[in-house]
Amino acid sequence: MxxxxxxxxxxxxxxxxxxxxxxxxxxxxxxxxxxxxxxxxxxxxxxxxxxxxxxxxxxxxxxxxxxxxxxxxxxxxxxxxxxxxxxxxxxxxxxxxxxxxxxxxxxxxxxxxxxxxxxxxxxxxxxxxxxxxxxxxxxxxxxxxxxxxxxxxxxxxxxxxxxxxxxxxxxxxxxxxxxxxxxxxxxxxxxxxxxxxxxxxxxxxxxxxxxRDYLQHNLYDQADKLVSKTTFPESAGNNQVARYMYYLGRIKAVQLDYTSSHRHLLQAIRKAPQTATAAGFQQTANKLAIIVQLLMGEIPERSVFRQPMLRKSLLPYLHITQAVRVGDLSQFQETVATFGDVFRADQNLTLISRLRHNVIKTGIRMISISYSRISLRDICLKLQLDSEEDAEYIVAKAIRDGVIDASLDHEKGYMKSKENADIYSTAEPQNAFHQRISFCLNLHNESVKAMRFPDGVDRKELASANALREEEQKLAKEIIDGADLDDDDDMGDF
The missing domain is CATH 1.25.40 (Serine Threonine Protein Phosphatase 5, Tetratricopeptide repeat)
Structure with missing residues (x-):
């Protein structure tokens, strides 16, 4: 054979x-x-x-x-x-x-x-x-x-x-x-x-x-108009979706919509390949996500900077994060001067310059926690501000924005911190819980949209469901007919 x-x-x-x-x-x-x-x-x-x-x-x-x-x-x-x-x-x-x-x-x-x-x-x-x-x-x-x-x-x-x-x-x-x-x-x-x-x-x-072309030439208005006038196809591959989400995140970050920007950047990082072939995209997306998170007033996790694929490229951003976390304005300015060429090459220098106000707010928050009463001159010296008038303006804005809970005496020139209130008596836990629920619901909706089924399965299930429904209706009709016959027999015996 x-x-x-x-x-x-x-x-x-x-x-x-x-x-x-x-x-x-x-x-x-x-x-x-x-x-x-x-x-x-x-x-x-x-x-x-x-x-x-x-x-x-x-x-x-x-x-x-x-x-x-x-x-x-x-x-x-x-x-x-x-x-x-x-x-x-x-x-x-x-x-x-x-x-x-x-x-x-x-x-x-x-x-x-x-x-x-x-x-x-x-x-x-x-x-x-x-x-x-x-x-x-x-x-x-x-x-x-x-x-x-x-x-x-x-x-x-x-x-x-x-x-x-x-x-x-x-x-x-x-x-x-x-x-x-x-x-x-x-x-x-x-x-x-x-x-x-x-x-x-x-x-x-x-x-x-x-x-990509619009953002490289800093044409953010044209890019925003293009996004608003078009619809990204839902059936596109993950690579294209990741790029699109990254571009949306950068546009929203420039437009000061940091919450939407951070959400888009997280989606871009998750949908991008996690292999070494996409290391460049992962590094670029994580750099922008770290800056946006700092602009939101949050501190990124330490584990983000410890990833082997991101450790070396995120070193300048780690120094920026440390300066923002402690509210040290001198350390922040020194880091920007040292790694200015790196930030400029990443096209993130404009966003990083916005972090100066966050550093000052963090420093004021640390001062309000450490001192129950402090003069504006001392605040000016600690934050390395130009004048006491600038310190008074910044403290007043921080009080208005809810960054610190304090009062300002203009005549005597000092800031007096109030006693720390119970955070559970405020709406902060509810807002945090609502944010986590919204994230889980969005993740569930995206997972449902990403599910794929073999062709024709839904039709087979629909046919079997219709057959089962017809059989149940037929059985129910027989039961009703049988009950009517039983009633007739009972009436005859009666």
């Missing part, structure tokens, strides 16, 4: 099966053969996704992109392009960008607007990514622009995920060449088109790209 596995030679072509063997008999992986096999499998998945209209195949293909980036070369990309790209125009275009175009192939400038299919778009994404890795900005910008124009001429839902990646590199090349303002009108037009076509993958990507 023959082995059925040996007869099926169509699964893996013999010309790309790794044949190298080690001394112990174990197979030695061949990176070239593995690359060719992965590309061939990905092309098969793309064709299957088009026929079956299944987006999960395209998702699987895009997840394999990082694996291909580790082993590809110009020769390998040119080889797979020649083998799998059927359209002569795109084949010549890709080979010319790789520097491997033959003399017989010439680009037809009149066909640049022709629609692109899934396979051609996938290989275009591979070559654009390759040019980005080599920092060939001119070639990458030109090729990505051609692909974007071709994608606009197409209206295929199986192209959505690949189109979103191409738009990312299109914006990235403009950003690296310091001409992102030129791409902004095209991104806005593409976002409107994606909204009309219900292209949620491209829509989520373009929203994040536009918000």
């Amino acid at each position: 023959t082995n059925p596995k040996s007869e099926d030679s169509s699964v893996v072509p013999m010309d790309i099966v790794p044949t190298d063997k080690q001394d112990d008999g174990a197979s030695k992986p061949d990176p070239v053969a593995a690359f060719l096999l992965d590309v061939k499998i990905n092309v098969g998945f793309l064709e299957k996704a088009v026929v079956a209209f299944e987006h999960r195949y395209i998702t699987r293909v895009l997840r394999n992109l990082n694996t291909l980036r580790k082993s590809w070369t110009v020769d390998l990309l040119a080889q797979v392009t020649t083998q799998h790209v059927a359209d002569d125009y795109y084949k010549a275009l890709y080979l010319s960008n790789l520097g491997a175009a033959s003399q017989s192939m010439e680009l037809d400038s009149s066909s640049q607007q022709k629609p692109v299919s899934e396979v051609e778009a996938y290989f275009g994404l591979l070559i654009v990514t390759y040019l980005h890795d080599l920092n060939q900005l001119d070639k990458g910008l030109k090729l990505s622009s051609i692909l974007v124009e071709s994608i606009r001429a197409s209206n295929r839902r199986t192209l959505d995920q690949i189109a979103a990646r191409i738009y990312f590199y299109y914006a990235r090349f403009h950003e690296l060449k310091n001409c992102s303002a030129e791409a902004r009108p095209h991104l806005l037009a593409a976002q409107r088109t994606a909204t009309l076509r219900r292209d949620e993958d491209t829509q989520a990507m373009l929203l994040n790209l536009l918000l």
Whole structure:
């Protein structure tokens, strides 16, 4: 009897099966053969996704992109392009960008607007990514622009995920060449088109790209208007949701809405990958979250600064937190002067400058706890303020805001602290309890929205529920009919 596995030679072509063997008999992986096999499998998945209209195949293909980036070369990309790209125009275009175009192939400038299919778009994404890795900005910008124009001429839902990646590199090349303002009108037009076509993958990507561009140029008003006029798709991936929440958190922080900003930043940190590949995003989001938490009057947990992935990058923010916690204005100013370049590079220096008032309020709170009566001059010396008038103004504002419970004597020039009242007789415990309940309810609602069920399960459950309901109604009717017959028999006997 023959082995059925040996007869099926169509699964893996013999010309790309790794044949190298080690001394112990174990197979030695061949990176070239593995690359060719992965590309061939990905092309098969793309064709299957088009026929079956299944987006999960395209998702699987895009997840394999990082694996291909580790082993590809110009020769390998040119080889797979020649083998799998059927359209002569795109084949010549890709080979010319790789520097491997033959003399017989010439680009037809009149066909640049022709629609692109899934396979051609996938290989275009591979070559654009390759040019980005080599920092060939001119070639990458030109090729990505051609692909974007071709994608606009197409209206295929199986192209959505690949189109979103191409738009990312299109914006990235403009950003690296310091001409992102030129791409902004095209991104806005593409976002409107994606909204009309219900292209949620491209829509989520373009929203994040536009918000990133606005925030880099400090156009917070335009970013806020874009957020208010658009709706982020609910079916977007966690990576895009995490970026969107981070941008919302930064916008709200600049607009002094620290509570909403902190909530958005926590969601961004939770939804972002917790692996080393997303270390940069985790560090950036945690830096902003720490500043916002300090502006809210809260002190971050010590465990945040002890995480191995965040420990080194959060060291300047740890010194800022320590200065705010003890209310030491001199330590705060010294930390800002020492790490000013770091804060400026993180685009957080403006928010950190707002913490000076929090440091002063913390110092006043510590003074009110330590002294039952203290002169304004002593407060001015302890907080290193310019004059007693500034100290009087700051103390009066702290009393008005409820930071301290004290009274101010303007004529004699002193502050008198009142006795500490029982906090449980105030509304503070109720407010804290309400905040925790709201957080738990929001977490429950987000968890319910994130739940996914297999297709058709709800229909089966509905059919079984309807059948069970009909059976119960039939049984109840039989019971009623039987009861009526029993009543008739009783009446006859009577």
